[in-house]
Amino acid sequence: MKCGAVFFDRDGTINKEVGYLADLDQLVLYPEAARAIRTVNESGMKAVVVTNQSGVARGYFDEAFVLTVHRRMAELLLADGARIDGFYYCPHHPDEGLGEYRKDCFCRKPKPGMLFAAARDMSIDLKRSYMVGDMMKDVEAAENAGARGILVKTGYGGGRVSSTAKPVYVASDILDAVMWIMGNERREHTDR
Numbered sequence: 001m002k003c004g005a006v007f008f009d010r011d012g013t014i015n016k017e018v019g020y021l022a023d024l025d026q027l028v029l030y031p032e033a034a035r036a037i038r039t040v041n042e043s044g045m046k047a048v049v050v051t052n053q054s055g056v057a058r059g060y061f062d063e064a065f066v067l068t069v070h071r072r073m074a075e076l077l078l079a080d081g082a083r084i085d086g087f088y089y090c091p092h093h094p095d096e097g098l099g100e101y102r103k104d105c106f107c108r109k110p111k112p113g114m115l116f117a118a119a120r121d122m123s124i125d126l127k128r129s130y131m132v133g134d135m136m137k138d139v140e141a142a143e144n145a146g147a148r149g150i151l152v153k154t155g156y157g158g159g160r161v162s163s164t165a166k167p168v169y170v171a172s173d174i175l176d177a178v179m180w181i182m183g184n185e186r187r188e189h190t191d192r
């Protein structure tokens, strides 16, 4: 049986937005992140990170560094009892960088490729899933995947750019977003 998931953007949603995170010392998790992700774990939904990392295409850091950041993030969260079920990243950019990384890929948000890949890998029902992020392209990626998008006001979320996408909720931070999702899940399941 397929399960629902909460997809999380990384920078500006789980950890502080620092521009291009290119040094492990810049990885600082928001204090609410572990509790938010733990709450998703306890609900039986998957918790999945989906992040655009065009810093790879731009030559600011390599893919090994992205994996190092994700390993550290997983350790920090696990120390607080929170588990990430999968990390997905897009190293491409359509018109920056060189070689194989410069391409119009299907994974870079707002495209839904990473959500589709995770859905395949983990038997996720995207219609029962949510994407939480600090940019409208996160909300657009949710809609393009048939999931629901929630905008957080942390990171770049304070300065909202216009978009035709419609977040189902605008949250103050990752924990507010997850609490809203849990309430919404209860509402939908009692309505049936």
Ligand SMILES: [Mg+2]
Pocket: 009, 010, 011, 012, 013, 133, 134, 135, 155
């Ligand atoms: Mg972000």
